[in-house]
Amino acid sequence: MISRRNLMRTAQGLLFSLLAIAGLGASDAAARYDKDSHAMMCVCGCNELLGECNHVGCTDSDAMRTHLMASIAKGESDNAIFHEFQDQYGPVVLAAPMFTRFNHVAWVMPPLVLFLGIAGTLVLGRKWKFRGAAHPSAIPAPDHDALRDRIRRETQL
Amino acid sequence: MPEFGSFALLLALVLSGYTFVAGAFALRQLAARRSSRVSPERLAETARRAGIGSFLAVSGAGFALLYASFTNDFSVSYILHHANRALPLPYKFAALWSGQEGSLLLWAWLLTGYGFVLRLRHKVDVTLTAYASTILAAIQIFFLLLLNFAAPPFALVQGQVPADGFGLNPLLQYPEMVIHPPMLYLGYVGFAVPFAFALGALMMRYPGEKWIHITRRWTMVTWLFLTCGIFLGAHWAYSVLGWGGYWGWDPVENASLMPWLTGTAFLHSVMMQEKRGMMKSWNVWLIFSTFMLCILGTDLTRSGLVSSVHAFAQSSIGTWFTAFLVIILAVCLFTFFLQRDHLKTEHKLESLVSRESSFLFNNLVLLAACFTILWGTLFPVISEYVQGNKVTVGAPFYNRVELPIGLFLLLLTGIGPLLAWRSASLKSIRRNFILPGIATLATAIVLISVGLRPWRDQATLYSLMAFSLGAGVTTAIFSEFLRGANVIRKHTGKNLLASMVQLTRRNTRRYGGYLVHFGVVVIFIGIAGGAFNQSHEQEMNDGQSMTIGPYRLVCQSFTQDSNANYDTEFALLDVYRGSRKIGQLAPEKRFYTASQQPLTLVANHSTLAWDLYVIYAGKNPDTGLPIIKVFLNPLIAWIWIGVVVVALGTLLALTPNLSAALAQSRNRDSAPLLADEKQAVAAGGGGA
Numbered sequence: 094m095i096s097r098r099n100l101m102r103t104a105q106g107l108l109f110s111l112l113a114i115a116g117l118g119a120s121d122a123a124a125r126y127d128k129d130s131h132a133m134m135c136v137c138g139c140n141e142l143l144g145e146c147n148h149v150g151c152t153d154s155d156a157m158r159t160h161l162m163a164s165i166a167k168g169e170s171d172n173a174i175f176h177e178f179q180d181q182y183g184p185v186v187l188a189a190p191m192f193t194r195f196n197h198v199a200w201v202m203p204p205l206v207l208f209l210g211i212a213g214t215l216v217l218g219r220k221w222k223f224r225g226a227a228h229p230s231a232i233p234a235p236d237h238d239a240l241r242d243r244i245r246r247e248t249q250l
Numbered sequence: 251m252p253e254f255g256s257f258a259l260l261l262a263l264v265l266s267g268y269t270f271v272a273g274a275f276a277l278r279q280l281a282a283r284r285s286s287r288v289s290p291e292r293l294a295e296t297a298r299r300a301g302i303g304s305f306l307a308v309s310g311a312g313f314a315l316l317y318a319s320f321t322n323d324f325s326v327s328y329i330l331h332h333a334n335r336a337l338p339l340p341y342k343f344a345a346l347w348s349g350q351e352g353s354l355l356l357w358a359w360l361l362t363g364y365g366f367v368l369r370l371r372h373k374v375d376v377t378l379t380a381y382a383s384t385i386l387a388a389i390q391i392f393f394l395l396l397l398n399f400a401a402p403p404f405a406l407v408q409g410q411v412p413a414d415g416f417g418l419n420p421l422l423q424y425p426e427m428v429i430h431p432p433m434l435y436l437g438y439v440g441f442a443v444p445f446a447f448a449l450g451a452l453m454m455r456y457p458g459e460k461w462i463h464i465t466r467r468w469t470m471v472t473w474l475f476l477t478c479g480i481f482l483g484a485h486w487a488y489s490v491l492g493w494g495g496y497w498g499w500d501p502v503e504n505a506s507l508m509p510w511l512t513g514t515a516f517l518h519s520v521m522m523q524e525k526r527g528m529m530k531s532w533n534v535w536l537i538f539s540t541f542m543l544c545i546l547g548t549d550l551t552r553s554g555l556v557s558s559v560h561a562f563a564q565s566s567i568g569t570w571f572t573a574f575l576v577i578i579l580a581v582c583l584f585t586f587f588l589q590r591d592h593l594k595t596e597h598k599l600e601s602l603v604s605r606e607s608s609f610l611f612n613n614l615v616l617l618a619a620c621f622t623i624l625w626g627t628l629f630p631v632i633s634e635y636v637q638g639n640k641v642t643v644g645a646p647f648y649n650r651v652e653l654p655i656g657l658f659l660l661l662l663t664g665i666g667p668l669l670a671w672r673s674a675s676l677k678s679i680r681r682n683f684i685l686p687g688i689a690t691l692a693t694a695i696v697l698i699s700v701g702l703r704p705w706r707d708q709a710t711l712y713s714l715m716a717f718s719l720g721a722g723v724t725t726a727i728f729s730e731f732l733r734g735a736n737v738i739r740k741h742t743g744k745n746l747l748a749s750m751v752q753l754t755r756r757n758t759r760r761y762g763g764y765l766v767h768f769g770v771v772v773i774f775i776g777i778a779g780g781a782f783n784q785s786h787e788q789e790m791n792d793g794q795s796m797t798i799g800p801y802r803l804v805c806q807s808f809t810q811d812s813n814a815n816y817d818t819e820f821a822l823l824d825v826y827r828g829s830r831k832i833g834q835l836a837p838e839k840r841f842y843t844a845s846q847q848p849l850t851l852v853a854n855h856s857t858l859a860w861d862l863y864v865i866y867a868g869k870n871p872d873t874g875l876p877i878i879k880v881f882l883n884p885l886i887a888w889i890w891i892g893v894v895v896v897a898l899g900t901l902l903a904l905t906p907n908l909s910a911a912l913a914q915s916r917n918r919d920s921a922p923l924l925a926d927e928k929q930a931v932a933a934g935g936g937g938a
Contacts, residue, residue: 134642140498141493142493184641186642188645188646190642190647194637202621203618214607218602218607
């Protein structure tokens with residue numbers, strides 16, 4: 094009696110063998126499998142990437158990997174594969190949001206915040222520089238500097 | 251014992267309540283210069299002593315829980331759920347922080363412990379410490395309310411008490427788990443101290459930057475604990491979870507990294523306030539944010555808002571944390587707007603090419619990294635709200651967004667220390683940057699010429715950048731050391747090594763900081779190695795072999811064993827490099843009896859060049875053969891070495907300067923600083 098797990102492993106092995114003898118495309122397919130399996134999550138709840146899910150008794154990862162290899166063998170594009178998986182398992186199957194509608198916001202915000210921060214710092218720096226030159230600080234800085242130096246000395250140890 | 255523990259917690263709550271109320275009343279009296287029947291100084295002193303007492307009371311509760319764990323008192327629900335008779339002693343100790351109630355008790359214990367030290371050292375500045383102590387007492391009250399009413403660790407089992415406990419989560423039965431959580435908590439909780447000082451200093455319109463000097467060591471020690479805690483966690487994940495990596499961008503990992511990033515930004519930007527009286531508001535908000543991120547992280551993982559492999563089960567406790575966070579934010583905002591005129595900067599930025607501006611950019615990049623993590627952690631929730639469906643924001647997102655930010659930060663690590671305060675001249679820039687620039691370019695050229703192809707994929711490009719920038723930053727750091735040492739050598743005639751030691755002792759903070767930067771470079775080198783990971787999986791029978799990189803693994807045998815705590819399966823693999831046997835590895839899979847959960851124990855042959863990381867993935871039920879998965883992870887050891895360098899650098903920065911020690915002995919007879927401060931307060935119209 095062949096178990097389901099063994100059947101899956103045999104199927105995966107066969108698919109890999111087919112891919113391996115497919116000539117020029119072989120290395121591409123293996124690389125795509127590696128890339129795509131690291132762009133999706135295992136849906137068993139282990140919170141691991143599909144390509145890294147290794148725990149015994151996982152009820153989902155074998156089937157998902159076989160599905161992925163079959164899709165690559167059929168020549169489907171990465172995008173089509175991701176949509177197919179998304180339809181089957183829901184959006185949580187993708188390890189990062191796709192570039193669609195509201196998901197763009199996820200990708201745009203971090204660089205936008207960094208860019209705005211850098212721009213703001215440059216503007217503020219220039220403003221300070223010119224204001225500093227026109228109006229020297231009203232606070233008697235030398236006195237505070239002396240106090241600051243003394244505090245530093247006395248709290249050094 | 252459970253009754254004693256419950257009583258101790260209630261007593262701690264009462265004492266903390268008194269510390270807060272009496273402390274606040276006394277400080278109010280002092281600020282308003284009002285007189286009453288009991289002098290405010292005496293009232294403040296009773297509050298301080300009650301605060302010290304709260305630590306003793308929480309220690310009593312902690313002892314009671316440990317006693318229950320060591321004596322297998324399964325009538326205590328927490329012990330029933332997190333320990334069992336066969337659990338080894340160190341893990342019975344670790345059971346204290348393996349569940350929600352116990353970890354909250356650890357929070358409270360560490361918080362009152364920090365408060366204990368602060369209250370004992372109150373003479374450093376009595377009034378400011380009284381403010382900080384009162385604020386800490388308010389935080390203590392929150393945690394003690396939780397422990398007394400929302401998550402009591404001494405709740406008793408209803409009905410018949412089982413003969414044995416359900417055991418500790420197997421993932422936590424690993425030596426590092428005995429020290430990783432306390433380290434991390436020491437970091438989280440420790441940020442409450444600089445937070446309390448900053449808020450206290452703002453409330454009392456404290457003159458000058460002495461509060462920063464007082465809290466500098468607190469902040470650095472706390473930062474060091476958090477750093478060690480984070481990397482111990484990474485090492486634990488690497489050794490136990492068995493997926494070949496050490497950082498999965500899990501929400502709990504993210505929660506620990508966010509305050510670390512803002513804390514790092516704070517450690518840098520306070521130097522601008524100390525040296526130039528700049529960035530006062532910014533610094534206050536950085537430390538406020540750091541503490542609030544510590545609470546937010548705890549909130550995120552305990553409220554069930556985001557899913558995580560580490561997260562405690564969803565409970566009503568999340569609401570408490572959210573409410574606490576809102577209160578902290580409200581208090582900080584209110585105090586800031588009330589006292590913001592006190593935070594006026596004394597100097598302006600004079601040039602964009604200066605040490606100050608490099609600190610500004612460093613802060614900006616650290617905060618951008620922090621924002622990215624917060625954004626990625628919360629985006630699934632935002633997406634669910636906007637689009638109606640949850641999305642996953644996992645490693646691919648963070649690797650794509652955080653890695654460029656990290657590399658930018660590495661670049662600034664090299665640039666910042668080479669720029670002069672106020673304004674750097676073109677001549678000094680040329681002199682300081684020429685060597686690091688050459689080192690960066692030369693490393694890139696050499697790496698490309700030996701076969702690194704950055705145009706092939708993003709990971710290789712980032713690795714090349716990390717190696718090249720690492721070389722540049724290292725050159726910058728060592729040229730700084732050499733330049734200073736050469737000056738001392740010329741003046742004293744000592745050899746170069748002795749001159750470097752003297753140079754370091756003269757300014758431990760500066761050169762300790764450089765050592766920390768070097769440690770960061772080493773960590774980046776280790777991370778960059780990840781672009782060249784290899785892996786292979788195979789079923790192995792006796793005598794069968796598999797090859798990965800320069801290694802050949804031969805299966806000698808596979809067997810199983812059992813003891814009272816767990817059943818185990820493992821394979822014995824001889825490792826060969828060429829024809830030479832270099833050792834034997836025994837990857838293992840355990841199945842814990844009490845908790846009915848499995849655990850992978852990775853076998854790792856670690857060298858400076860790479861780790862041969864072997865996992866026993868399980869047995870094929872049909873063939874009965876073990877499935878062995880092998881990873882070849884280059885340069886991983888450098889991450890852990892880098893952390894040790896960072897820790898040594900921080901410890902060096904914490905030691906007193908040679909000149910400071912001499913200056914202090916000279917100053918002993920001079921008038922105390924407090925007199926100057928009082929004058930400054932009177933002149934500035936400050937509060938108490």
